[in-house]
Amino acid sequence: MGQSRSPLGVADLERVAARGWPAPEEEPLGGWLLRAGGGFTGRANTALVTGDPGLPLPEAADAVVRWYRARGLRPGAALPGVQARAAGAVLAAAGWERSEDVLVLTAPLVPAGGADVELAPAPADDWLALYRPDADPAGARAVLTGGGRTVFAAVRPEPGAPPVAVARGVVTGDWLGVSALTVAEEHRRRGLAGTVMAALSRWGAAQGAHWVYLQVSASNTPARELYRRAGHVEHHRYHYRWAPEAP
Structure with a gap:
């Protein structure tokens, strides 16, 4: 770009x-x-x-x-x-x-290859259970599905099984926003976060996005390193x- x-x-x-x-x-x-x-x-x-x-x-x-x-x-x-x-x-x-x-991290959106990931227009119950098991489902859906062009990614070990990794993507203008990236604790350090990110990048590019942003807590060192390796840089805090x- x-x-x-x-x-x-x-x-x-x-x-x-x-x-x-x-x-x-x-x-x-x-x-x-x-x-x-x-x-x-x-x-x-x-x-x-x-x-x-x-x-x-x-x-x-x-x-x-x-x-x-x-x-x-x-x-x-x-x-x-x-x-x-x-x-x-x-x-x-x-x-x-x-x-x-x-x-708040940003990067040019570069579609990446990778494994197939389930993409759905709304979060399933088991998607919400992995992301925020303590949340009221109706209240969570009201926020999560309200951003316009949204998609909900899930990695399942087999069809019908509960997801082991999830994330949400939303396209606003030229921007893909990635949020709610969660990997089940027993499945971490297997590349699943990168797999989900790649799927969202392909989806976002197909929706016309050219840039990506995401938010990560300053104390979340593993996630910050993952995003750094993927080319994201700090925009602001x-x-x-x-x-x-x-x-």
């Missing part, structure tokens, strides 16, 4: 990722995006802090608190890159707890802050 760095800045890529992992309820607060998804994942249940909220930052923080408390959710904010530092400082001063960093519990 002639370039290896993402053509999008932090705020634009975060908006692409938000469209690919949409919450059932969303509402703008100036340039911020309030998202509520019944508590399923931080990405679908935090305010995405990009741009100007149209209010002084302390007032914007108060508005976030009111919006989430009204929905029975703990107020949270996703703070990507240096552009969110001012808002993060205000939240820190108000006692909001900080999570660990999450790395984000973290969450969570408001103090209501008295």
Whole structure:
């Protein structure tokens, strides 16, 4: 493609990722995006802090608190890159707890060969059981299937058997987003993550994507090494802050 760095800045890529992992309820607060998804994942249940909220930052923080408390959710904010530092400082001063960093990695999309992988338009029950066995299936599906062009990959040791590796792909414009990559513990270090990634890359390219992004926790060293070997580079980082519990 002639370039290896993402053509999008932090705020634009975060908006692409938000469209690919949409919450059932969303509402703008100036340039911020309030998202509520019944508590399923931080990405679908935090305010995405990009741009100007149209209010002084302390007032914007108060508005976030009111919006989430009204929905029975703990107020949270996703703070990507240096552009969110001012808002993060205000939240820190108000006692909001900080999570660990999450790395957003990007790479040009290069379709890869590999073994056949089951691709489905919706997550089966056993797909969800491997990815998030603690999640409410209806709430999880509302988020997972809401991103437009989505696909759910699964590796099964034999037809009809429970999957031993799963992942989700979504195409938004030129971008393939990869998420929910999970390999059963007893099947790790066998190349299954790479097999699933290759299948999603072929699918994404067929859908017209030219770039891929994904998120990985800073503490997940094995996954970071896997993605590094696959050519992904760090685009930016984000973290969450969570408001103090209501008295």
